Amino acid sequence: MSRQVPEDGIQLPLMEEFYTIQGEGYHTGKAAYFIRLGGCDVGCHWCDVKESWDASIHPLTSVDTIVQHADQHPAKTVVVTGGEPLIYNLDPLTKSLQERGIRTFMETSGAYPLSGQWDWICLSPKKFKAPRKDVLEAAGELKVIVFNKSDFQWAEEHAAQVSPNCKLYLQPEWSKAAEMTPLIIDYVMNNPKWEISLQTHKYLNIP
Ligand SMILES: C[S@@+](CC[C@H](N)C(=O)[O-])C[C@H]1O[C@@H](n2cnc3c(N)ncnc32)[C@H](O)[C@@H]1O
Ligand SMILES: Nc1nc2[nH]cc(C(=O)O)c2c(=O)[nH]1
Ligand code: SF4
Ligand SMILES: [Mg+2]
Numbered sequence: 356m357s358r359q360v361p362e363d364g365i366q367l368p369l370m371e372e373f374y375t376i377q378g379e380g381y382h383t384g385k386a387a388y389f390i391r392l393g394g395c396d397v398g399c400h401w402c403d404v405k406e407s408w409d410a411s412i413h414p415l416t417s418v419d420t421i422v423q424h425a426d427q428h429p430a431k432t433v434v435v436t437g438g439e440p441l442i443y444n445l446d447p448l449t450k451s452l453q454e455r456g457i458r459t460f461m462e463t464s465g466a467y468p469l470s471g472q473w474d475w476i477c478l479s480p481k482k483f484k485a486p487r488k489d490v491l492e493a494a495g496e497l498k499v500i501v502f503n504k505s506d507f508q509w510a511e512e513h514a515a516q517v518s519p520n521c522k523l524y525l526q527p528e529w530s531k532a533a534e535m536t537p538l539i540i541d542y543v544m545n546n547p548k549w550e551i552s553l554q555t556h557k558y559l560n561i562p
Contacts, residue, residue: 358410358411358415360394360410360415360443362444363444363447364418364443364444364445364446364447364448364470365417365418365447366415366416366417366418367392367415367416367418367421367443367448368392368393368394368410368411368413368414368415368416368438368443369390369391369392369393369413369414369415369416369421370391370392370393370404370406370407370413370437370438371389371391372388372389372390372391372421372424372425373388373389373391373562374386374387374388374389374428374430375387375389375556375561375562376555376556376559376561377434377460378553378554378555378556378557378559378561379477379498379524379526379552379553379554379555379556380477380496380498380522380524380526380552381475381477381495381496381522381524382432382434382460382475383552383555384555385430385432386428386429386430386432387430387432387433387434387460388424388425388428388430388432388433388434389433389434389436389562390421390425390433390434390435390436390448391404391407391436391437391438392407392413392435392436392437392438392439392440392442392443393407393408393409393410393412393413393437393438394407394408394409394410394413394437394438394439394442394443395407395408395437395438395439395442395464396408396439396442396484397439397464397466397481397483397484398483398484399481399483399500401500401502401528401529401530401531403529404437404438407437407438408438410438410442413438418447418448418451419451421448422448422451422452422455422457425452425457426455426457431455431456431457431458432457432458432460433452433457433458433459433460434460434461434462435448435449435459435460435461435462435471436461436462437462439463439464439466439467440461440462440463441461441463441464441465441466441467441468441469441470441490442467443470444470445461445470445471446470446471446472448471449471449472449473450472453472453474458474458475459471459472459473459474459475460473460474460475460476460477461473461475461476461477462477462479463476463477463478463479463490464478464479464480464481464484464486465478465479465480465486465487465490465491465494466481466484466485466486466487467487468487468489469487469489469490469493473493475495475496476490476493476494476495476496477494477495477496477498478490478491478494478496478497478498478517479497479498479499479500479526480497480499480513482509486513488516491513491516491517492517492518493518494517494518494521495521495522496521496522496523496524497510497513497514497517497521497522497523497524498524498525498526498552499513499524499525499526500526500527500528501525501526501527501528501531501535501538501539502528502531502535503531503535504538507525507538507542510523510525510549514548514549522550523548523549523550524549524550524551524552525539525542525543525549525550525551525552526551526552526553526554527539527553529554529557536551536553539551
């Protein structure tokens with residue numbers, strides 16, 4: 356990252372924002388405004404938004420502007436994603452959203468300290484940079500990406516670290532979906548504490 360982002364969280368590198376349907380996990384099917392912050396150093400080789408990684412190419416945008424945009428849509432639900440949103444101090448963003456009655460949901464790898472006030476946290480841990488304990492304990496759902504067979508064992512190791520009422524999802528890595536989806540179906544039928552999550556927005560051809 357060649358540019359410093361101020362640590363007060365009043366401005367954030369904004370890659371894109373769009374109103375769509377949550378495609379993945381527990382809230383699949385619900386309308387939400389997506390705020391995608393730039394910057395990530397976790398390095399998943401299969402990441403589907405590599406354009407997000409370099410924070411310095413995404414304009415520093417004030418929380419006030421981001422929240423104003425978010426408040427112009429019928430669904431009062433925001434999904435903060437990235438990039439890795441927890442690189443930044445998300446206290447001002449979530450405070451301002453909640454003051455307007457907007458629900459705050461986040462997609463995170465959990466690789467950075469928890470900040471912000473969240474109505475829902477989707478934790479998708481990665482082998483490339485381990486999730487932190489504070490995020491594991493706060494997650495409402497654990498969503499493990501299945502890229503190969505060894506990921507089922509890895510998923511169980513993380514399920515043992517989340518809260519007892521955390522929802523558990525297995526989501527096929529997109530390029531391996533044809534191969535992994537049948538294995539996930541079989542696994543969920545044999546281990547019904549898990550559910551399958553698909554990237555439904557990619558089937559629906561929406562953002
Ligand atoms: C792009 S990430 C951004 C948020 C955060 N960095 C994270 O990884 O959770 C949003 C979600 O997409 C998932 N994802 C990214 N690339 C994927 C792929 N090729 N196939 C399936 N899921 C993917 C991530 O695991 C995460 O749950
Ligand atoms: N529709 C839709 N749902 C999503 N759920 C998580 C996404 C993400 O990239 O964080 C995502 C996304 O990019 N689009
Ligand atoms: S942590 Fe998220 S944004 Fe970062 S590389 Fe992995 S999937 Fe992509
Ligand atoms: Mg996505």
